[in-house]
Amino acid sequence: MHGSFSILPLRADGLTYVIRGRALVDNVSFVVARGTRTIIMGPNGAGKSLTLRLCHGLLQPSSGSVTWNGAAQVNGRKRHAMVFQRPVMLRRSALANVVHALSLTRFSSADRQARASEALARFGLAELARRPARILSGGEQQRLAMARAWALDPEVLFLDEPTSALDPAATRAVEEMIEAFHADGMTIVMTTHDLGQARRLADQVLFLHHGRLLEQTPAEEFFERPRSEAARAFIKGELLW
Numbered sequence: 001m002h003g004s005f006s007i008l009p010l011r012a013d014g015l016t017y018v019i020r021g022r023a024l025v026d027n028v029s030f031v032v033a034r035g036t037r038t039i040i041m042g043p044n045g046a047g048k049s050l051t052l053r054l055c056h057g058l059l060q061p062s063s064g065s066v067t068w069n070g071a072a073q074v075n076g077r078k079r080h081a082m083v084f085q086r087p088v089m090l091r092r093s094a095l096a097n098v099v100h101a102l103s104l105t106r107f108s109s110a111d112r113q114a115r116a117s118e119a120l121a122r123f124g125l126a127e128l129a130r131r132p133a134r135i136l137s138g139g140e141q142q143r144l145a146m147a148r149a150w151a152l153d154p155e156v157l158f159l160d161e162p163t164s165a166l167d168p169a170a171t172r173a174v175e176e177m178i179e180a181f182h183a184d185g186m187t188i189v190m191t192t193h194d195l196g197q198a199r200r201l202a203d204q205v206l207f208l209h210h211g212r213l214l215e216q217t218p219a220e221e222f223f224e225r226p227r228s229e230a231a232r233a234f235i236k237g238e239l240l241w
Helices: 048-056 094-102 109-122 138-151 168-183 195-201 219-224 229-235
Strands: 010-019 022-032 037-041 063-068 080-083 156-160 187-191 204-209 212-218
Touching: 010 048, 022 048, 022 063, 037 048, 037 195, 048 080, 048 156, 048 187, 048 204, 080 138, 094 109, 094 138, 109 138, 138 168, 168 187, 168 195, 195 219, 204 219, 204 229, 212 219, 212 229, 219 229
Parallel strands: 022 212, 037 187, 037 204, 080 156, 156 187
Antiparallel strands: 010 022, 010 063, 204 212
């Protein structure tokens, strides 16, 4: 999919993000290996979304670093993409939304149309191609945002609570897309508050609480034998403050 060159592993070292004197992400260090599915979990305000944005480069850390295969910057086109909780749709068709995303990449204009059509067809969205993206249902918009990210051919896909606003059927459709991305060789880093979803999708879990990383564990071990009291309470469904 990407030849022999890889931007992975992704390494966060002492990642810290401070606003008004408060560390919302506090000295977080972890590694994401190639081909894995990493789920970032934790209660509201734990710093999950901020950690994703720091890794994706949307925010600059107050201190600490994010490195890709040993380099601070990824050379050439961006090899990682991000899907947000509520995707932004342009005032144009579903197909044109994907084509527009591809306009910022190496794809030629003829290739963009073909690649965009392929992305929609691959994920069962071809019949929506001509519809204005803004009138699609929430689930359709989220699937379109996922297809748009897939079309970019990223090596790493960041997903920020991609199903939190969706009904169970739409959630299942998005999870199936995530599984397909992973089968295509993409490395997945995703936040969710849904324990069932994390059990279904995760290879490893990063558990954050008050901006600190309490655990980085294989998923099975996290759910069976959490190491921290906060993680045990979270898995039991108790509120954490």
